[in-house]
Amino acid sequence: MSEVRLDGVSRLYDRVVAVDNVSLTVAEGEFLTLLGPSGCGKTTTLRMVAGFITPSGGAIYIKGADVTRVPANRRDTGMVFQSYALFPHLTVQDNVGFGLKMRGIRGSEATARITEALRLVKLEQLAERYPRQLSGGQQQRVALARAVVIRPQVLLMDEPLGSLDLKLRQELQVQIRNVQRELGITTIYVTHDQGEALSLSDRVAVMRDGRISQLDPPDKLYSRPASAFVANFVGRTNLLPVEIVGDGDAGYHVKSSASPDLTFAVGTREGDARRPGERCLLGFRPESTTLAPADGNRLTARVDDIRYFGAVRSVALTTALGNVMEIDLPAGAAAPARGDQVTIGWRPADCFLVPVDD
């Protein structure tokens, strides 16, 4: 049975639609991330699951029960906030124990569970401290312990790492994932950081303008984005306007809209069948592109700029078609110079088609 189900959930603010008919199902123990730019409705969606916002339409189910009208304090969700929201006048252990106290769990059982939760986030030795005596990362770990100690039906996390620096964020990502796996707790996670979404989640729902653009596992989201928006929001993408020429067993044949002599092979078929003559965008990732390929799709281009990133060199190009593109080359490989004319290539299996109208 599904743990959390959203059925056509909407939310309006003064006639502005913040969340527009969102339906999704989170399986038991699943880690699902709502990913999107600010204002896409991801936080509003999460807060509707928590019960802080009442949907304007639709229904929310937790463990099969309709909780749409159930107040937040009787929903049995555990929430982690971006601002930590630790109670400043309570010690770490009293913060963690607050939810237990509200459930009438006291004495030795409460102590045991608080200790266990603090052990889970590796903070047993700081139980007596006050939140102001802790670093940001430690505070967020306390908040995580406080949310899971009540063994909620679903763990909700609203940009929990948003106010931490990069290094700490990566450490805590690992810790969040470990805690989530160890407890097998159903989790909905909100972030605008695509790297975080890809590395943590079982599935990612990319949201835009209050709707879900695509809901897929991270690898599929990255290699087979369903729209130009998703392709650009999740990782970097080069896009070429093309037209379908033919439809074969191995995939599609397409030609460049700007220069019909140039044809490319696309070795993937996602979604609805595309008819010859249909216009769409051909996408491929900077890192799946090579220089001077022996076979596959090819395109000539002029090197505009080269930036060095340690592991890769990022090369900015202007193609023969006039598009500006970006490719990544292994830093160890021979690098072209600015102004060079080069041929770039990519395998048919490494590219995808997305609709133009987006």
Next chain:
Amino acid sequence: MMWTLLNRAIIVFVFVFLLLPLVFVVVTSFGDAAMTFPPRSFSLEWYGAIPQPFITGLKVSLIVGGSTAFIAAVVGTGAALAITRGRFRGLKILAMFCLLPLMVPSLVIAVALFQFTGILWDIARIEIGGTLIGLILGHTAIAIPYVVRAVIAGHAHFDPTLEEAALNLGASKWRTLLSITLPVLIPGIVSGAVFAFLVSFDDVPIALFMGGDEATTTMPVKIFTSIEYSMKPDVMAVSALVIYVSLALMILLEKTLGLERFFGTGRA
């Protein structure tokens, strides 16, 4: 350099201007019967010679001040929460109503209260004039704005997600208010209450109008009426006592909560 010097000179002048009268009172209270300044000899005799009515007045002042602080803290906190969070018609009027006594001279409020006690007697045969209750109510009226201001100032730093976190963990709205909101706001509430106490402890006009016999005469009123007839060093000792109490409260407030929090200079 010039400006720094001028700046310092101004600061020194202001402090001297504000504190010199207090210093005069305190020094004279240790002086001799002639009340010359500076005194020719120092002693503690006037503290020992404080007449009984002043001691009674001090007790009345403490009772009235304590009750005022308590009632003003309860009502003022409620009003401040309504002003900062409420969304209802008349909110601005409520806010203005709560802060108005700060702008009206307390003498005017005293006259109004005096009038009010008369009307209350005429209409309902309830006598609050000349009673401790009347005195406390009058002081509460002028003390509430201080609590409202202090709590609103404290509330500006209040993170509303704290309440969401409490709700999320299963606390009811009331439980959240009692276990989270009020404890987090307590510094503002306490500093407001301390100021409420001081406002009551300091007041003459309202205590003069609302007071009656010995049991409702506060210390400032006692001082005020006694210097009309005679100016003796024992009055200086009593006045010095008032300064000590106020000073002690201020130091306590600063040590525990920090005064910046109340005055909202943004450094807290």
